[in-house]
Amino acid sequence: MSEGPLLTVEDLRVAYRGRSGPVPALRGVSFIVGRERVGIVGESGSGKSTIGLTILRLLPQSALVSAKRLCLLDTDLMAASERAMRSIRGRRISMVLQDPKYSLNPVITVGRQIAESYKVHSGASTREARRRALEMLEAVRIRDPERVFDLYPHEVSGGMGQRVMIAMMLIPEPELLIADEPTSALDVTVQAQLLVLIDELIRRRRMGLILISHNINLVASFCDRVVVLYAGRIMESLKASELALARHPYTQGLLACRPLIDRAQPELPQLTRDPSWLDAPDESRRGTGA
Amino acid sequence: MIEVHEATVAYGDGSGRIEAVRSVSFNAAAGEIFGLVGESGCGKSTLLRAVAGLAPLAKGHIVLAGREVGISRTRQERRLVQMVFQDPYGSLNPTHTVDKILSEPLAIQGLDAIDRRVIQAFQEVGLGGQHRYRYPHQLSGGQRQRVAIARALITEPRILLLDEPTSALDLSVQAEILNLLKRIGRAHGLTMLMVSHDLAVIAHMCTRIAVMYQGEIVEMLEVQRLRRGEADHPYTRMLLDASLEKTRQGERDTEGTSSPSLTR
Numbered sequence: 001m002s003e004g005p006l007l008t009v010e011d012l013r014v015a016y017r018g019r020s021g022p023v024p025a026l027r028g029v030s031f032i033v034g035r036e037r038v039g040i041v042g043e044s045g046s047g048k049s050t051i052g053l054t055i056l057r058l059l060p061q062s063a064l065v066s067a068k069r070l071c072l073l074d075t076d077l078m079a080a081s082e083r084a085m086r087s088i089r090g091r092r093i094s095m096v097l098q099d100p101k102y103s104l105n106p107v108i109t110v111g112r113q114i115a116e117s118y119k120v121h122s123g124a125s126t127r128e129a130r131r132r133a134l135e136m137l138e139a140v141r142i143r144d145p146e147r148v149f150d151l152y153p154h155e156v157s158g159g160m161g162q163r164v165m166i167a168m169m170l171i172p173e174p175e176l177l178i179a180d181e182p183t184s185a186l187d188v189t190v191q192a193q194l195l196v197l198i199d200e201l202i203r204r205r206r207m208g209l210i211l212i213s214h215n216i217n218l219v220a221s222f223c224d225r226v227v228v229l230y231a232g233r234i235m236e237s238l239k240a241s242e243l244a245l246a247r248h249p250y251t252q253g254l255l256a257c258r259p260l261i262d263r264a265q266p267e268l269p270q271l272t273r274d275p276s277w278l279d280a281p282d283e284s285r286r287g288t289g290a
Numbered sequence: 291m292i293e294v295h296e297a298t299v300a301y302g303d304g305s306g307r308i309e310a311v312r313s314v315s316f317n318a319a320a321g322e323i324f325g326l327v328g329e330s331g332c333g334k335s336t337l338l339r340a341v342a343g344l345a346p347l348a349k350g351h352i353v354l355a356g357r358e359v360g361i362s363r364t365r366q367e368r369r370l371v372q373m374v375f376q377d378p379y380g381s382l383n384p385t386h387t388v389d390k391i392l393s394e395p396l397a398i399q400g401l402d403a404i405d406r407r408v409i410q411a412f413q414e415v416g417l418g419g420q421h422r423y424r425y426p427h428q429l430s431g432g433q434r435q436r437v438a439i440a441r442a443l444i445t446e447p448r449i450l451l452l453d454e455p456t457s458a459l460d461l462s463v464q465a466e467i468l469n470l471l472k473r474i475g476r477a478h479g480l481t482m483l484m485v486s487h488d489l490a491v492i493a494h495m496c497t498r499i500a501v502m503y504q505g506e507i508v509e510m511l512e513v514q515r516l517r518r519g520e521a522d523h524p525y526t527r528m529l530l531d532a533s534l535e536k537t538r539q540g541e542r543d544t545e546g547t548s549s550p551s552l553t554r
Contacts, residue, residue, distance in 0.1 A: 043462050043463070044460050044463075187329040187330050187487050188489070188533055189529065191532070192532045214460045214462075215461055253462070254461070254462060257461055257462050257465035259468065259490045259491055259495075260490060260493075261489055261490045261493045261516065261534060262519070262534070263517070264494075264513075265494065267469050267472070268469055270462075270469065271462040
């Protein structure tokens with residue numbers, strides 16, 4: 001990376017207020033993202049989605065957030081005003097969530113939603129926005145953009161809905177895309193197509209990508225680097241190509257627990273989780289230097 | 291144990307009539323785990339519902355344990371077949387405690403020693419006694435799916451129908467639930483019919499597999515053949531490619547070919 005990181009996260013801590021004191025969700029997480037694809041993996045409750053929400057400052061008011069640094073290029077995301085954040089969300093950092101059924105507005109046609117996303121951030125005319133939205137639908141490989149433009153979200157399939165979401169998120173040309181389990185609600189065959197699409201679009205635009213998923217194999221086959229999260233702490237951070245060399249038992253456990261097509265196993269290896277991992281020295285610091 | 295002959299399930303009528311399952315036949319022997327695999331909308335869940343007696347057949351017939359069954363079943367016939375659904379968040383009544391969820395099928399079937407059976411079911415699925423009087427929202431996804439499995443087992447069925455039992459769970463929890471299902475199947479000599487869109491899960495669990503596409507079984511094969519990558523039908527091949535973690539490469543390969551899912 002010659003131009004320095006796009007996103008810098010240093011010692012990020014988040015806790016949610018609970019009945020008996022704060023419940024930690026992130027316990028000092030540090031990583032950087034350049035114009036590359038970084039995967040964040042972990043099980044449910046490991047805090048991976050909290051990372052995405054924190055970067056966009058979308059956590060509820062009750063959440064307690066602290067960080068040494070949380071910067072998008074030169075912009076300090078911790079210090080930015082709510083007004084400044086509104087121009088960052090969507091315009092500079094955007095987010096694709098798991099289920100398009102819930103993230104699209106059910107009473108507005110998909111085309112208008114994409115056009116609106118462009119209009120809000122560029123101030124273009126309705127006509128121009130429509131033209132750009134049609135182009136974008138084509139870019140996400142929707143065969144008949146004119147027809148799909150006028151469909152409502154319930155009239156499109158899950159895969160198509162997710163393409164629409166991607167179109168909507170990329171049309172303002174953000175620098176960073178956060179994809180939180182973007183394909184988990186979809187079939188295997190559609191998953192692959194969609195990941196290839198995201199890959200192509202972000203490469204062409206020289207964007208950074210954070211892919212959040214519980215599926216380590218999927219993340220590994222798709223990203224440049226992988227950050228492994230357990231209970232709000234980074235266990236290991238390594239190049240995707242070197243995942244087979246993972247040393248941490250948690251990473252190894254995540255890798256092993258998936259059934260394989262080409263090999264019969266009487267029992268699947270089950271993951272063991274050890275809370276003492278949380279006391280180990282911060283692996284992530286070392287990882288970010290790589 | 292399960293025989294399905296030329297089964298057709300149709301929804302709607304007149305011009306709106308759709309055959310979700312068309313002339314499907316297969317057999318599963320006692321103690322076998324038989325897999326149904328295919329993408330969303332291919333009719334695999336509908337077929338499972340037909341076997342469970344939840345969807346009427348337009349044509350064909352279904353024989354379970356040597357007796358032909360229809361949509362209206364006797365209490366005995368219902369007890370024979372139990373089902374585990376995909377979403378453990380949607381399939382457990384949120385206003386009932388786990389204890390009630392497990393006791394109710396026993397009361398319906400008129401079985402005795404309810405307390406003993408509930409405790410036994412708990413042990414079998416690896417839940418601690420402390421979970422017995424909790425509500426579903428107080429349990430994790432994996433724990434809920436264990437409750438759903440306990441509920442299915444508690445009436446001592448001979449056939450277990452599994453509709454994507456792990457696709458709402460993390461991979462690490464999926465491993466635990468799949469191990470549990472295998473163990474239980476062996477212990478009780480259960481015949482299982484398992485639906486999934488994940489070929490790796492099906493290959494791990496099943497001995498034989500039927501691949502469904504647009505309401506029909508396009509290929510039936512032994513798991514050993516699948517493991518060796520010897521699928522005949524182009525659709526099965528495409529599923530295989532997509533599942534072999536060749537996410538990027540595999541996709542580029544399949545894109546040029548006229549695989550069925552890309553010609554819709």
